[in-house]
Structures are given as structure tokens and as C-alpha cells.
Amino acid sequence: MRIFSIGAVMFFLVSLAVPALSAEDNHFRLGVGIGVPHGGIGVNAEYRINTYASVGAGLGYYQYDGPGWALGAMFYPLENIKTFNPRLIGYFGRVGTVNWSDGRHEGYLGGAIGGGFEWRMYKKISLDLDMFYLAKDLPAGIKSNTEIGYSAGIGFLF
Helix, strand or coil: CHHHHHHHHHHHHHHCCCECCCHHHCCEEEEEEEEHHHCEEEEEEEEECCCCEEEEEEEEEECCCEEEEEEEEEECCCCCCECEEEEEEEEEEEEEEEECCCCCEEEEEEEEEEEEEEEECCCCEEEEEEEEEEEECCCCCCCCCCCEEEEEEEEEEC
């Protein structure tokens, strides 16, 4: 585990200096994955407004009770032009499911604010990993057992 951690830090430091291939041509990204930005398990589209900001939307499926969705924005403090692009991210949409004791399931809305990165593994393919604080609009009397959410996806740049 220690060797992996050292390798990950070294990769991060080197990748900050390496420019992504054809970064100026990639204004649109379409991805598949799991988590809030993908509407549960689903797809996500992102449009890059400039090298620092982009907007996104996701449409997917949540276990038990159906469709999920999300709308959000990403801020890239170091510009989105390198192989490894850290980002701040915020989404609003479907963030989870309430499992009632009588067997019913109900989706709930909320916000997701956090950070993560886009790693451009190849010229037109990226790996996206994010971690969020989930601000939920739960029904009265319901307590949440999770405050942190994660997402992972593979993106295809156009």
C-alpha cells in the first residue's frame, strides 16, 4: 500500500506538467459511470465553457425505484488542459433512496459539493473520480446514514 501511495503522488506531480493531447479540441465529454453526476448508474455529458469551467448533466437509474438525474458545474482551478485535472464540483439532483420499513422505496433530491479529478488516460478517454458532501432534502423524521458520496466514470472527449 505504501508503494502504491508513493507511486500515486509521483504520478500526480509529473502529470501536472504534462499537457493533454489536443486539449483545445475537446469541448464536449460524454461518459458512463456511477454516482450523483451520472444520475445513479448512467450517463453524463459535460460541456467545457472555457479552460477553467464546464457544465454537466446526468441521466441514470437508481436501484429500487427508477430514474435519476443531476445538473451541475465543474471548476478547474489549474485549467483543464493537462493530463491530470483536479476540480471542484457541484451538482443538484437525485442523490439517493429512502428505504421504508414497509418495503417501499422513495428517491430524494439534494446537492452534492466536493472535489475530484479528470485523468486523461489517452487522447480522447478520461477517468473521472470525485468525492462529495451530500446535502439532502429528506422527509421529516428520517435520518441519513451517509453524508459522503463518491462517483466514478469513464469519459469520451469530442
